[in-house]
Amino acid sequence: MFLKCREKSIELGKRTLIMGILNVTPDSFSDGGKYINIETAVKRAEKLIKDGADIIDIGGESTRPGHEQISVEEEIMRVIPVIKKINSELDIIISVDTYKYKVAEVALKAGAHIVNDIWGLQYDRGEMAELIKKYDVPLVAMHNQNNKIYEEDIILSMRKFFKRTYEIADKYEIDREKIILDPGIGFGKDIELNLKVLSRMEELRDMGRILLGASRKKFIGTILNDVPVDQRVEGTIATTVIGIEKGVDIVRVHDVLENKRAAMVADRIVRR
Numbered sequence: 422m423f424l425k426c427r428e429k430s431i432e433l434g435k436r437t438l439i440m441g442i443l444n445v446t447p448d449s450f451s452d453g454g455k456y457i458n459i460e461t462a463v464k465r466a467e468k469l470i471k472d473g474a475d476i477i478d479i480g481g482e483s484t485r486p487g488h489e490q491i492s493v494e495e496e497i498m499r500v501i502p503v504i505k506k507i508n509s510e511l512d513i514i515i516s517v518d519t520y521k522y523k524v525a526e527v528a529l530k531a532g533a534h535i536v537n538d539i540w541g542l543q544y545d546r547g548e549m550a551e552l553i554k555k556y557d558v559p560l561v562a563m564h565n566q567n568n569k570i571y572e573e574d575i576i577l578s579m580r581k582f583f584k585r586t587y588e589i590a591d592k593y594e595i596d597r598e599k600i601i602l603d604p605g606i607g608f609g610k611d612i613e614l615n616l617k618v619l620s621r622m623e624e625l626r627d628m629g630r631i632l633l634g635a636s637r638k639k640f641i642g643t644i645l646n647d648v649p650v651d652q653r654v655e656g657t658i659a660t661t662v663i664g665i666e667k668g669v670d671i672v673r674v675h676d677v678l679e680n681k682r683a684a685m686v687a688d689r690i691v692r693r
Contacts, residue, residue, distance in 0.1 A: 424559055424599065426514050426534035431475060433630055433670045436692065437661075437684040440516065440673040441466075441474030442636065445499045446483045462503045463510065470513055473681035478537055478673060479503055479528075480518030484608075493523045500524070501531050508532030516561065522548040529556045537561040539608065541586040550593040560595070561632055562586045563603035569611050576617075576624045579604065583628050601671065603632045606660075612640040619660060622667040634673035635660040636680075658683045665691050 422433045431438065445462050466477050481499035482491050496519065504515055508531065516535035517528035522545055525536045529552070541562035542550045553560050564579045571578050583602055590600060602625060604618050615638070625631060635641070641656035642648050654676045661672045661680045665687040674680040 422598070425557075426559055427556070429514050429534055431514060436688045437665050437669070438475040438671045439473055439677055439681050439684065440476040440478050440632065440634075440671055441469030441472070441677045442673060442675050443469065443477050443479045443503070444483070445479060445481050445503050459502050459506050463506050466507050466511060466513070469677050470511060472678035474513070474677045476514045476516050476535065476671070477507065478516040478518050479507075479533075480537075481524070482519070484539055493521055496521065496524045497527050501527055504528055504531040504533055520544045520549070522552050525549060526552055529558065533558075535559045535561065537563070537603075539563045539605070540565050541582065541603075542589045543582075543585060547589065547593065550589050550595060553590075554593045554595050557596075557599075559599045559601060560590075561601045561603050563608065563634075564605035566609035569609055569614065571614070575610070575614055576621050579618070579625065580628065583625070587628075597629065601630045601632050602628060603634055603673075606633070606635040607638040607640065612643055615640045619663060619667075622664065622669065626668040630671075631664075631669045632671040632673060633660065633664040633669040635664070636672075636674040636676070654679050662687045 423430045424433050443462060443465055469477055479500055481496040508515060515533045516537045517525055517533040518537040519525050520538050520540045535558055536553060538549060538560060564582050587597060590597060604622060606615050636657045637650050637653040641653045645656055657674060658680055661683050664672060665684060672680060
């Protein structure tokens, strides 16, 4: 299946696609402050592409646990110059990581190809959905909630969440084939819930294509005896390989080269 991303397209299902993370924030949990100016951000994008990224996901607001929400204006100021520069100089599909439709709109005008929404169209009253329909771009819809309390099986709860996402999409006549589901590892979930979701991701496969974003997350550090963020590469690779076995089509990672190589081997085993 080819996923049309405005003037570009990308094939889903043939191999696992790699989404490289580019945080232009001062406070992201993993790489906050490293790429907050245009020059360093573009150099980072170049490295991600060289290492094998198929998509670059650019985010201007940290959504780590306990993060402080920033204004629309501040987020636009952080991401738009970077999107414009990368779009004009590099041949790559750009995803904008935002749940604010005003930021997404300016990003799409600047050349972004995908919207990555951590609230799966459920943050606002339909403005994001209206925008997705207007620009006819793919949407990554992530599962999320404001607490870690589930009164029912978590996979059942996630299925209900994604059903609401689809209902909103249907209302605005968004093509369901252009929606990619993200289980939201680390969002509204403790370590045991993260592990449960990772072990049961195949139970979401019938709902649509899946993106996995577990890179360098806290639960990996905890399992590895509290190793720091920059020492969670191997743990992330483990989630990538498990994810591929469970049926994911895209992995969102910081360490592109290492995960790309692991995905190539896993794909040869799983996608025969």
